[in-house]
Amino acid sequence: MMNQAAVWSKVDQYIAERLIEQDVILDNVLTNNQEAGLPVIDVSQAQGKFLNLLVRLHGSKRILEIGTLGGYSTIWLARALPSNGQLVTLELDPHHAQIAAANLALAQVQDKVEIRVGEALQQLALMRDEGVEAFDFIFIDADKPNNPAYLKWALHFSHPGTVIVGDNVVRGGEVLDENNPDPRVIGVRQFYDLLAEESRITATAIQTVGSKGYDGFMIGLVTR
Ligand SMILES: C[S@@+](CC[C@H](N)C(=O)[O-])C[C@H]1O[C@@H](n2cnc3c(N)ncnc32)[C@H](O)[C@@H]1O
Numbered sequence: 564m565m566n567q568a569a570v571w572s573k574v575d576q577y578i579a580e581r582l583i584e585q586d587v588i589l590d591n592v593l594t595n596n597q598e599a600g601l602p603v604i605d606v607s608q609a610q611g612k613f614l615n616l617l618v619r620l621h622g623s624k625r626i627l628e629i630g631t632l633g634g635y636s637t638i639w640l641a642r643a644l645p646s647n648g649q650l651v652t653l654e655l656d657p658h659h660a661q662i663a664a665a666n667l668a669l670a671q672v673q674d675k676v677e678i679r680v681g682e683a684l685q686q687l688a689l690m691r692d693e694g695v696e697a698f699d700f701i702f703i704d705a706d707k708p709n710n711p712a713y714l715k716w717a718l719h720f721s722h723p724g725t726v727i728v729g730d731n732v733v734r735g736g737e738v739l740d741e742n743n744p745d746p747r748v749i750g751v752r753q754f755y756d757l758l759a760e761e762s763r764i765t766a767t768a769i770q771t772v773g774s775k776g777y778d779g780f781m782i783g784l785v786t787r
Pocket of ligand 1: 635655659
């Protein structure tokens with residue numbers, strides 16, 4: 564009998580083999596990330612395609628991503644954009660951003676994507692000062708302690724109809740523990756509290772299992 568985590572991984576593999584087209588470029592992106600020593604904390608293949616489908620279902624033209632890493636989710640998102648679509652992705656670590664830039668070029672989506680390097684909170688303030696337009700789709704996947712601040716910025720850069728997705732909002736169930744001292748758990752719990760009291764967004768969260776363990780996505784729609 565396989566343990567639970569092994570079953571989740573095998574089922575992810577089963578899903579990918581049947582529903583996700585073979586993609587040498589995305590395989591190479593993950594290899595590049597590994598060779599460059601990046602942490603293996605990108606979304607899974609099934610989650611990447613899920614994000615891609617969400618963008619296509621929504622018809623988003625402008626995407627903001629907070630947390631680039633090596634650009635794996637960025638590529639899934641960028642590929643869902645129409646030819647005139649644009650994606651801005653924010654990354655703190657210059658090494659991650661450098662690997663991501665090479666990966667985006669490999670996937671030939673570099674013309675649609677701007678990587679902004681630095682603290683996301685500083686970049687977001689700069690973007691406000693530059694008068695950057697609202698986004699149709701916002702993916703929050705960076706440092707979880709800042710999730711509440713990212714949600715406030717996401718609302719700043721949204722319009723009625725913007726979709727906001729947040730990753731890792733279940734954390735193996737740790738989100739239940741109000742005394743958990745982990746700043747990531749605290750950040751995610753504050754994220755829920757903010758969502759609960761924010762009248763401009765209607766949201767839910769879906770628990771997920773798979774090759775990345777037990778976690779979940781928050782998905783919200785900005786209504787006004
Ligand atoms: C979970 S990874 C992103 C994974 C990526 N979205 C994917 O699925 O391929 C989080 C990224 O956020 C970056 N990050 C962490 N703190 C940050 C901050 N304060 N500002 C901007 N980026 C940050 C990390 O360096 C890391 O590359």
